[in-house]
Amino acid sequence: NAGVTQTPKFRVLKTGQSMTLLCAQDMNHEYMYWYRQDPGMGLRLIHYSVGEGTTAKGEVPDGYNVSRLKKQNFLLGLESAAPSQTSVYFCASSYPGTATEAFFGQGTRLTVV
Amino acid sequence: GQQLNQSPQSMFIQEGEDVSMNCTSSSIFNTWLWYKQDPGEGPVLLIALYKAGELTSNGRLTAQFGITRKDSFLNISASIPSDVGIYFCAGQRPGANSKLTFGKGITLSVRP
Numbered sequence: 001n002a003g004v005t006q007t008p009k010f011r012v013l014k015t016g017q018s019m020t021l022l023c024a025q026d027m028n029h030e031y032m033y034w035y036r037q038d039p040g041m042g043l044r045l046i047h048y049s050v051g052e053g054t055t056a057k058g059e060v061p062d063g064y065n066v067s068r069l070k071k072q073n074f075l076l077g078l079e080s081a082a083p084s085q086t087s088v089y090f091c092a093s094s095y096p097g098t099a100t101e102a103f104f105g106q107g108t109r110l111t112v113v
Numbered sequence: 114g115q116q117l118n119q120s121p122q123s124m125f126i127q128e129g130e131d132v133s134m135n136c137t138s139s140s141i142f143n144t145w146l147w148y149k150q151d152p153g154e155g156p157v158l159l160i161a162l163y164k165a166g167e168l169t170s171n172g173r174l175t176a177q178f179g180i181t182r183k184d185s186f187l188n189i190s191a192s193i194p195s196d197v198g199i200y201f202c203a204g205q206r207p208g209a210n211s212k213l214t215f216g217k218g219i220t221l222s223v224r225p
Contacts, residue, residue, distance in 0.1 A: 004155075031211055040122065042201065042217035043156070050211050058212075090155050100205050101146060102213055104155035 002026050006091050006105035013081045013112045021076040021108050023091030029103075030096045032074035033058075034066060036087040037107075043090065049074055050096065081112045117202055119216035127224050130192050136202030136216050137184040144205040145178050145185040146213065151198045159200075160187070192223050 004025045013019055023032065034046040035058075045058030049068040063085060065077045074093075078085060088109050092102040118137045126132050136145070144163055148156035160171050162178035162185060169176055175188045185204075189196055199218040206214065 033212075035215075040217065043215040045212065048212065092155075096211065100144060100211070100213055101158055101161050102203075103158070104148075106155045107153075 004091055004093055004103055004105035006089075006108050008108060009106065010109050011111070013078075013110065015081060015083060015112060017081050018077070018079050019081065019110075020078075021089055021091075021110075023074045023076070023093075023105060025072055025074075025091075025093040025103075027093060027103065028071070029093035030071070031094045031100070031102075032068065033092040033094075033102065034064070034074065034076045035090045035092065036060065037090060038087050046076065046089075081110075083112045086110060086112045117204055117214055117216035119200075119202055119219050121219065122217070123220045123222070125222045125224065126192055128192055128194060131188065131190045132192060132221065133186055133188045134200055134202075134219050135184060135186050136204075138204065138214075139183065140206060141182040142204035142214075143182075143207050145176070146203040146205075147174075147176050147185070147187045148201040148203060149198050150201065150218070156199075156201055189221075192221075194223050194225055197221060197223050 007022045033048040035043040047066040049055045052071040055066045067075045091105040094102045147159045150156040160176040167178040173190045201218045202216040203213045
């Protein structure tokens, strides 16, 4: 089983460039999430989606946009990358309900120079 | 936003020792989860807890959902080198069925 797959795994961007991170899950999960992980900060929620066609802001949404056109895919976009967005990005998915166990992808390491 | 408190940030133990980690909050949670992250990988779920007072084991790992619903602990017995990694607690608050709150994690090092 593939689970949650993120592409790309590594990327270097120049300040001001744009890019899209792709997350795909094959578990038929309703909920999907984008987190960023920075040293000493833990996992911080950027945006999330509770179903196809819906998105919502998390804890640190500024500078990012998302889309959930298909249930299995959740895209994270950076329109104009900044050095402060250098981070490791994780996608996760889960079933809805009160027992929310999130399954994570392997991460995308993004460096903005 | 609401935080889960994990401390210390790093722990160093000798192979074969037991180690216990706490996760606390000022608010109640309906679900507590413990994740482990290996270097270069995404977090992997270790144990999930759904009821106050619940005690659950997974091999050498044991976790408990605090009776006040404001804390949880994870115990690792007879540590081995592959226990090295970052251990995160996460919780789901009442009314927040779609989101988890994560602690900042504890980095565990195991000396052979």
